[in-house]
Every structure is written in structure tokens, then in C-alpha cells.
Amino acid sequence: MARRFSRFGAGALAAMLAAAGLTLSSTSTASATDWGSCLEGPDDTQAVFARAAQVSGVPEDVLLAVGYMGGRWSHHAGQPSVSGGYGVMHLTDRPVAPVSAPDKGDAATGLPSRAGTLVVAGQRTGLSAERLRTDPVANICGAAAVLASYQPGTTAQGPAGWSKAVARYAGTADRQEALNYAGLVFDVIRAGATETNDLGDAVTLAADPGATLDTAAVAGDRVLRPGVQELECPSTIDCDVVEAQYRRTGPAVTQYVNYDLADREKDLSIDYLVVHNTECTYDVCTRLIKGEAEPNRFVSWHYTVRSKDGHVDQHVATRNVAAHAGNWYLNMHSIGVEHEGKAGEPGTWYTEALYRSSAQLVSYLATQKGIPLDRAHVVGHEEFMSSNYKWDPGPYWDWEHYMALLGAPIKPDRRSGPSQVFTVKPGFTDNARTLTGCFATETQPGRACPSFGTNYVDVRTAPSDSAPLVWGSTDLVSDRDARAVAGHKFSVAGRQGDWVKVWWDGSTGWVKSPTGKKSTLVPSQGEVVEPVRQSVPVYARAYPEASAYAGTPVPNQGQPTVTAPDGSVLTLQPGQRYVVADRTVPTDYYHAKSFDNSLPGDKTVVRGQQEYFQVWVGHRFGYVKAEDVRVLSGR
Structure with a gap:
């Protein structure tokens, strides 16, 4: 009989490995599953499969069939196969290379390799690579952890429910190759098998003639990948791909830049289109997104619109999550569009070419993603709380003009009857102000801004032009706390002459809105919320x-x-x-x-x-x- 491998409890595992010159992985990210319980117990191969299935949640027949495909349940004394697989479950440390021609493009530029099954097993169980290669029990438990990780949260006990995990175990990024491998595994499940392996153990997989591979689940399993494989722009504008960098910045898998992989077409809704301005020239921002400037800075966005001609570059595929908003929830659910310009330099950068090209892009994306074209969903970066105080696109972005270009103008929209809901519509060129703090640099303080159109109305503490702004705000160009920007909706609490009392940030404020052509608020409609308890x-x-x-x-x-x-x-x-x-x-x-x-x-x-x-x-x-x-x- 072949040599047996002793089993030991989880508490003694580290000491035993150390005595043997082995260690648990120093970068272990072991999951909450008690993999020590998988190691403990009878070491008969059939018993280990049963125990691994119980601990991992992966059906035993699926584990057995995957193991059979490796080497008919033999361990091969821990020696690798011709393709570099180890043990009963053919665990491999070879990464899964991206396919040369992804489904939605013709290049694999920048695509990372996916970790091999041996690496994933170590990350999931905390066991060293050497242990996973040489110990047949650890090998089976590690493979169970890998399959479970490929379909987290799956509770299905029928083989079909694990089709996607089986296909991913093939170790290929080519979908057809993965589908073929999964088909072979399901052939084994349907036919059943009995073998005596090289450890001297008799192992049996009972036949399940009705087992069916869920090909739709396999076809729908897109390996998350960076890069822009398909340009997502309307044909009416000039648009190119300038890919954001995606690379590791250190040895740990948590050290990387500069966006996150996702499959938002399947897993997350895209609900917002976020308007930014770059605060740098097009050339400088291009170097930043490519990693040629500040290469380890984790910042990214999906698109840049150039000022001089409205040219658009796509940097991140919309399925992935860019790091543009300083608010992870908003990042999860939005597309970020940067516009070449500086919020503190009025009018210098926001050309009509930029406005029109951006509007065509945003209109296209809204249609593709099902995003409403209104000011609740086409938003400025400054309109959501972020981890870093941001105020773009700032007071000089002409929201009324932009929304009109989108075919969703800000206008009176009250259909019938009275309402206390009003929308801010202050104008722009006829709403000129002289603010302070413009043209600031890292070494020079800002100076007085030239008089220029703005997109907001002031919110004051009392119905008077001389009353302070709420929150002690000022005329500093970046001070946004007392500014109700075009498209904002109020519930009106009262009126006094030309002034309207509104609810604002947990208190009240006053907005000047004379009747007639000088009105800054237009009648609107909608639902309101009222708190049912204090604070x-x-x-x-x-x-x-x-x-x-x-x-x-x-x-x-x-x-x-x-x-x-x-x-x-x-x-x-x-x-x-x-x-x-x-x-x-x-x-x-x-x-x-x-x-x-x-x-x-x-x-x-x-x-x-x-x-x-x-x-x-x-x-x-x-x-x-x-x-x-x-x-x-x-x-």
C-alpha cells in the first residue's frame, strides 16, 4: 500500500508544518470556513471527499468528478503532471492567461492573469503551497475551497447549480475551452466511475444519468477583466481609447492601481452620470490616467472630454468601477465623465464644443444604461458627500444649457394643481457674480474672480440681501454650502415679499425669487419626505x-x-x-x-x-x- 499522510488537528497544524520545514502561507487570506475540520478525520480518499463536500458546501459528486478528471483520483506522490498540476485534484500554480482575442475586442493589452487553483487554494485555506502539493487530504480540501470560491453563496446541491465553478476550474480564460472541460466533467457524473487509486483506496462516484450542464451559466460567467475591449461612445462624436493603467504596485494583491474590476452589466445598476472637471490640462490628465504621472495614485474615471474640440477618450470600461467620486457607493453606481477645465477659472475651459460633445456622450450612456436624464441622476461631483472635499464642476458650469443639450431642459413642470415644490432656475449669463479665490495654485493664493455667469442662488439666514449666508458661508469660489444649484428642488416652507423660505440642511434658509422674469425658482411637482421622529x-x-x-x-x-x-x-x-x-x-x-x-x-x-x-x-x-x-x- 502506498505511504499514508498523517492527519492532525488545526491547533497542531502550524507546529507540525514548522517542524517539517513548512509554513502556513505568510500572505494567507483564509476564509471563515474551518478548513482544519476538513483535514481532521479518516484519510481514506472516499471519506476525505465526503468531508470536503460537507465543509465547503460543494456537492460530493461534483468534487469527485473534478478529481477524476485530474488523474482518476490518484495522488502521483506529489509530482506534477505534464501541465503542472499536483495531486488528486490537479491543483496548479500556473496563472490563467487571458485569451488573445476577448469576446468584445481584438486585443488583450493590459489584461492580468488569473491566479492558478493552487494559489487560490492557499489563499482560501491558509495552507502552504507545499502542503497542498504533497498532502492528498490538503489537496482535496484545497480544491473544494477553490470551487466554493468560484461560486460564493451557492447552496445548490445538484451538479447543474455548480456548472460555472466547474468550468472555471478548467484553468482557461477561453470560454469554449472551459465549456468543453465542464462537459467532460458532467460526462463522468452521468456515467459514474469506480477506481482504486495509487494510495490503495477504492473510490466510487455513483452514476447520475440526469445530470445536466447549465451551459447558459457557463456562457454568462465573464471573467472580470480590465481594459476597454469595446469602445462605448456614440458614432456622432470623435472618441478613442486611452486605457487607464491597471497594475500591481507591490507584492500583495491589495496593492494595485487604479480602478476595480466588476461586472456591472450583471451585478450592479448604473444609476448616475457624474460631471467632473479635470483641474488639469488634457495632456497632463492623459499622463495621469496612463500612470505616466503619479503612477501609484489610485484615481481614475471613465471618460475625458477635451475642451478645444470636444474629443472624447474612454479610459475605463463602464462595467468596471472607477475611482472618481470619493464615495464608494456612488462609484459603484455611476459613470464618471471628466471635462477639461478648472472650476476656479470662470469660463476659460468650458467651450461649446465640450458641452455639445459631452451631452451627446451622456445622452448615449443614459440610453444604454437606462439612466433618467434629470438632475437627480445627471449630477455634479460636488452634489454627493466625498472623502475628499470636492466642488467640481463648480459655479461656472452652465447646468441649464447642458440639460437643454441633453433634451431635458430645466423648466416649469407642474402639470396641475398647487404644489410646494419648486426647482432652481437662476439663469447663467444674467446671473453674473464677482467671487473670490480664483486662479489659485499650490504656491499662490487665489485672487478676485472676474464677473461671470454662475449656476446657483444664495441661501441666506433671513429674507434680506444683507443677511449672512447659511453655515457662515462666503463668496469664495469653492464655498458651496449655501448654494442651491440649477435643477435643485425645494419644498417651500413660506414666503415674504420677494423671498421664499425653504428647508435646507436640517433647518431653514431664504432664497430670493422675485415674481416675473426675475424669478429664480420655477413651479415643479413631486413627492416630499417628512421625518417621523426627532433627529x-x-x-x-x-x-x-x-x-x-x-x-x-x-x-x-x-x-x-x-x-x-x-x-x-x-x-x-x-x-x-x-x-x-x-x-x-x-x-x-x-x-x-x-x-x-x-x-x-x-x-x-x-x-x-x-x-x-x-x-x-x-x-x-x-x-x-x-x-x-x-x-x-x-x-
């Missing part, structure tokens, strides 16, 4: 409740709140009313922490039951929990 918090992200993370390897992300300008948590009070921007907000969190999506929980979308509403609360949008408010008609 209702406003949330910066619509993240799931804590219980939604149970049973996943993803840690609870909490429910971050919006910070008011004075540093406190922004809260709303009973009697206040804020206009609903969207009642169909997704409650989710996408976990992406590594370069190759190899860490536990990567690619997992945690979905919650908590219901949120997106609302206009001040200069930013926020989210409120449905249980904290009641929805009223706005009349």
Missing part, C-alpha cells in the same frame, strides 16, 4: 443593514452618515420637508479589495432589505431610511 440622520451611502452581511466573508460596512458643514451628523427634524429625488435606490455593497479578485468576499454583492430614498437636503443629495420618514404628495 433623523441623513446617510451618505445606501449601504445594507448589518444582518445582510451574515453568512458572507464581507465585513459589515456600517451606514455612513452625511457630515454637516459644522462637523456634526446632518439630521432632519419633524415638520421639515425635503423633495424626493429617487424612491428606487439600490441597497447594496460591492466588495472589491484585490487586484485579481482573489481575496475572500471579492466580487460579492451584499444586498440588503433596508429601504432608502434619495432626497435633496442641501447643496448635496443624501439618503434617508424609509422607516424614518413619511412620503407626502408635495402639495
Whole structure:
């Protein structure tokens, strides 16, 4: 009989490995599954398969069939096959190279390799590569961990439910090759098999003639990949691909730049189109996105629109998550479009060519992704809370002109009856102001701005031109806290002469809106929310409740709140009313922490039951929990 490998408990594992000159992987990212229990117990091959199935959740017949395809359940004394596979389960440390011609393109430029099954097994179980190669029990347990990681959260016990995992185990990025391999595995499941392996163990796989490969699941399993394989632009504009860099910056899989892989066509909705300005010239920003400047800086966006001629470059495929908003929830659900220009240099950069080209791009993307063309979904970076104080596209972006180019002009839209909902429409060229702090550099303070059209109305503490702005705001070009930008919707709380009292950031403010042609607010309609208790918090992200993370390897992300300008948590009070921007907000969190999506929980979308509403609360949008408010008609 072939030599047996001793088993030992999880507590003694590290010591035994050390004594043998082996170690647990120093970069282990072992999952919460107790893989020590898979190692313990009888070492008969049939018993190990049964135990690995129980611990991993992968059906035993699937494990057995995959193992049979490697070498008919033989261990081969830990020696590699001609293709570099080890052990009963043919674990390999060879990476899965990208195909030379991806489905949606003709180049594999920049595509990373996917980790081999031996590497993934080590990451999932914490076992060293040497252990996985030489110990048949560890080899089977490691392979079970790999298959489970390929379909996280799957509870199906029939083989068909694991078709995608089986195909991925083939170790190829070519879909047809993976499908062929999975077909061979399912042939074995249907026919059954009995063998005595080189360890002297009799192993049996009972036949399941009705087992069917789910080819649709295999065909729909897209290996996440960087790069832009298909240009996503309308044919009416000049558009090229200038790919954002995607590479590792250090030895750990968590060290990489500069966006995250996803499959948002399947897993996440794209709900927002975010308008940015670059704060750098087109040439400098091109060097930045390619990694030629600040190569280790984690920042990216999907598109850049050039000022002089409206030329567009796509940098990141829209299926992937770019790092453009400083708010992970907004990044998850948006496409970022940068416009060459500087928010503190009025009018210098926002050419008509830029406006028109951008409008055609955004209109195209809205149609492709099903995004409403309104100011609740075509938004400025400054209109959501971000981890770094951003105020682009700033006061000199002509929102009224831009929305008109999109075919969604800001205009009176009240259809019938009275309503307390109004929309900000201040004009632009006839809304000129002289602000301060323009043309600032890293070494030079800003100076007075020339008089130029702006896109907002002031929100003051009292109905007077001499009253202070709310939150102690100033005329500094970057000070946005007291500015209601074109397209913003208010619920009106009262009137006094030319002044309108509005709810703003948990309190009230006053906006000047004379009647007639000088009116800055136009009648609108919509639903409003009113808090049902004291101090209702406003949330910066619509993240799931804590219980939604149970049973996943993803840690609870909490429910971050919006910070008011004075540093406190922004809260709303009973009697206040804020206009609903969207009642169909997704409650989710996408976990992406590594370069190759190899860490536990990567690619997992945690979905919650908590219901949120997106609302206009001040200069930013926020989210409120449905249980904290009641929805009223706005009349």
C-alpha cells in the first residue's frame, strides 16, 4: 500500500508544518470556513471527499468528478503532471492567461492573469503551497475551497447549480475551452466511475444519468477583466481609447492601481452620470490616467472630454468601477465623465464644443444604461458627500444649457394643481457674480474672480440681501454650502415679499425669487419626505443593514452618515420637508479589495432589505431610511 499522510488537528497544524520545514502561507487570506475540520478525520480518499463536500458546501459528486478528471483520483506522490498540476485534484500554480482575442475586442493589452487553483487554494485555506502539493487530504480540501470560491453563496446541491465553478476550474480564460472541460466533467457524473487509486483506496462516484450542464451559466460567467475591449461612445462624436493603467504596485494583491474590476452589466445598476472637471490640462490628465504621472495614485474615471474640440477618450470600461467620486457607493453606481477645465477659472475651459460633445456622450450612456436624464441622476461631483472635499464642476458650469443639450431642459413642470415644490432656475449669463479665490495654485493664493455667469442662488439666514449666508458661508469660489444649484428642488416652507423660505440642511434658509422674469425658482411637482421622529440622520451611502452581511466573508460596512458643514451628523427634524429625488435606490455593497479578485468576499454583492430614498437636503443629495420618514404628495 502506498505511504499514508498523517492527519492532525488545526491547533497542531502550524507546529507540525514548522517542524517539517513548512509554513502556513505568510500572505494567507483564509476564509471563515474551518478548513482544519476538513483535514481532521479518516484519510481514506472516499471519506476525505465526503468531508470536503460537507465543509465547503460543494456537492460530493461534483468534487469527485473534478478529481477524476485530474488523474482518476490518484495522488502521483506529489509530482506534477505534464501541465503542472499536483495531486488528486490537479491543483496548479500556473496563472490563467487571458485569451488573445476577448469576446468584445481584438486585443488583450493590459489584461492580468488569473491566479492558478493552487494559489487560490492557499489563499482560501491558509495552507502552504507545499502542503497542498504533497498532502492528498490538503489537496482535496484545497480544491473544494477553490470551487466554493468560484461560486460564493451557492447552496445548490445538484451538479447543474455548480456548472460555472466547474468550468472555471478548467484553468482557461477561453470560454469554449472551459465549456468543453465542464462537459467532460458532467460526462463522468452521468456515467459514474469506480477506481482504486495509487494510495490503495477504492473510490466510487455513483452514476447520475440526469445530470445536466447549465451551459447558459457557463456562457454568462465573464471573467472580470480590465481594459476597454469595446469602445462605448456614440458614432456622432470623435472618441478613442486611452486605457487607464491597471497594475500591481507591490507584492500583495491589495496593492494595485487604479480602478476595480466588476461586472456591472450583471451585478450592479448604473444609476448616475457624474460631471467632473479635470483641474488639469488634457495632456497632463492623459499622463495621469496612463500612470505616466503619479503612477501609484489610485484615481481614475471613465471618460475625458477635451475642451478645444470636444474629443472624447474612454479610459475605463463602464462595467468596471472607477475611482472618481470619493464615495464608494456612488462609484459603484455611476459613470464618471471628466471635462477639461478648472472650476476656479470662470469660463476659460468650458467651450461649446465640450458641452455639445459631452451631452451627446451622456445622452448615449443614459440610453444604454437606462439612466433618467434629470438632475437627480445627471449630477455634479460636488452634489454627493466625498472623502475628499470636492466642488467640481463648480459655479461656472452652465447646468441649464447642458440639460437643454441633453433634451431635458430645466423648466416649469407642474402639470396641475398647487404644489410646494419648486426647482432652481437662476439663469447663467444674467446671473453674473464677482467671487473670490480664483486662479489659485499650490504656491499662490487665489485672487478676485472676474464677473461671470454662475449656476446657483444664495441661501441666506433671513429674507434680506444683507443677511449672512447659511453655515457662515462666503463668496469664495469653492464655498458651496449655501448654494442651491440649477435643477435643485425645494419644498417651500413660506414666503415674504420677494423671498421664499425653504428647508435646507436640517433647518431653514431664504432664497430670493422675485415674481416675473426675475424669478429664480420655477413651479415643479413631486413627492416630499417628512421625518417621523426627532433627529433623523441623513446617510451618505445606501449601504445594507448589518444582518445582510451574515453568512458572507464581507465585513459589515456600517451606514455612513452625511457630515454637516459644522462637523456634526446632518439630521432632519419633524415638520421639515425635503423633495424626493429617487424612491428606487439600490441597497447594496460591492466588495472589491484585490487586484485579481482573489481575496475572500471579492466580487460579492451584499444586498440588503433596508429601504432608502434619495432626497435633496442641501447643496448635496443624501439618503434617508424609509422607516424614518413619511412620503407626502408635495402639495
